Amino acid sequence: xxxxxxxxxxxxxxxxxxxxxxxxxxxxxxxxxxxxxxxxxxxxxxxxxxxxxxxxxxxxxxxxxxxxxxxxxxxxxxxxxxxxxxxxxxxxxxxxxxxxxxxxxxxxxxxxxxxxxxxxxxxxxxxxxxxxxxxxxxxxxxxxxxxxxxxxxxxxxxxxxxxxxxxxxxxxxxxxxxxxxxxxxxxxxxxxxxxxxxxxxxxxxxxxxxxxxxxxxxxxxxxxxxxxxxxxxxxxxxxxxxxxxxxxxxxxxxxxxxxxxxxxxxxxxxxxxxxxxxxxxxxxxxxxxxxxxxxxxxxxxxxxxxxxxxxxxxxxxxxxxxxxxxxxxxxxxxxx
Numbered sequence: 001x002x003x004x005x006x007x008x009x010x011x012x013x014x015x016x017x018x019x020x021x022x023x024x025x026x027x028x029x030x031x032x033x034x035x036x037x038x039x040x041x042x043x044x045x046x047x048x049x050x051x052x053x054x055x056x057x058x059x060x061x062x063x064x065x066x067x068x069x070x071x072x073x074x075x076x077x078x079x080x081x082x083x084x085x086x087x088x089x090x091x092x093x094x095x096x097x098x099x100x101x102x103x104x105x106x107x108x109x110x111x112x113x114x115x116x117x118x119x120x121x122x123x124x125x126x127x128x129x130x131x132x133x134x135x136x137x138x139x140x141x142x143x144x145x146x147x148x149x150x151x152x153x154x155x156x157x158x159x160x161x162x163x164x165x166x167x168x169x170x171x172x173x174x175x176x177x178x179x180x181x182x183x184x185x186x187x188x189x190x191x192x193x194x195x196x197x198x199x200x201x202x203x204x205x206x207x208x209x210x211x212x213x214x215x216x217x218x219x220x221x222x223x224x225x226x227x228x229x230x231x232x233x234x235x236x237x238x239x240x241x242x243x244x245x246x247x248x249x250x251x252x253x254x255x256x257x258x259x260x261x262x263x264x265x266x267x268x269x270x271x272x273x274x275x276x277x278x279x280x281x282x283x284x285x286x287x288x289x290x291x292x293x294x295x296x297x298x299x300x301x302x303x304x305x306x307x308x309x310x311x312x313x314x315x316x317x318x319x320x321x322x323x324x325x326x327x328x329x330x331x332x333x334x335x336x
């Protein structure tokens with residue numbers, strides 16, 4: 001009887017051992033599968049192929065260190081009009097665009113994009129022949145040649161003039177040209193006028209006409225008069241929300257690389273200019289001289305939201321249509 005009980009207990013112990021061994025084995029297999037899945041996901045995210053759009057000028061210049069990265073396919077356009085349909089149609093995942101255009105896209109695509117960072121601050125400068133303009137007051141009675149009517153340059157100029165006590169429609173004569181080159185040509189013909197130009201076109205104009213000089217920095221003039229924490233934001237980088245939701249890790253990695261690239265461009269303009277010139281963004285000799293004045297930055301998070309929202313509010317007060325009809329909601333601003 002005792003032998004039977006002992007045999008029974010031995011059988012139970014063996015069965016329990018088998019069950020426990022099986023459970024342990026299953027747990028090990030499950031953990032291994034989880035590990036493999038995580039590794040596969042990580043590997044997939046690291047190798048996500050991303051389509052990026054940028055404009056010839058400071059926005060693309062800031063991406064110099066990334067231009068030859070095989071994970072990114074860059075489309076460098078001459079005009080924002082070329083990038084807009086690519087964003088809407090999903091042909092680019094991330095795009096560097098003018099600040100006001102980011103808001104327009106947010107409104108017109110039913111909030112299908114988010115802004116990741118500010119990448120360019122004020123690149124607008126007033127240039128002149130001679131040395132007669134030392135302050136905004138010196139613009140009174142002058143003709144100002146400019147490009148960008150109906151866009152950021154017009155509204156930025158109007159805001160700065162008004163903030164300095166000048167009525168854009170009365171105290172100055174603003175004559176808009178369709179191209180930056182026309183502004184430079186008009187200045188050469190009218191030595192009493194001023195011209196509004198962005199970088200790096202300012203540098204190009206100065207290299208071609210030794211009599212031209214930078215008179216006033218619109219970015220500095222904006223900051224001297226605005227008290228809401230806003231900045232004169234020229235460009236931002238946006239992402240399609242569909243892509244962001246599917247590849248958040250890849251987007252975060254892109255932001256890290258972009259920030260490092262901006263630091264590289266600002267810290268090593270000679271090396272950056274070589275890359276920029278080789279990709280036909282801006283001529284190398286222009287890039288190396290223009291980089292210090294291009295206000296290439298990488299500002300994210302709450303600071304980005306403060307400076308951009310204040311800027312969009314200013315544009316909204318002048319003409320809501322320049323930002324798509326309304327100031328974006330808080331969900332427009334991506335916070336990592």
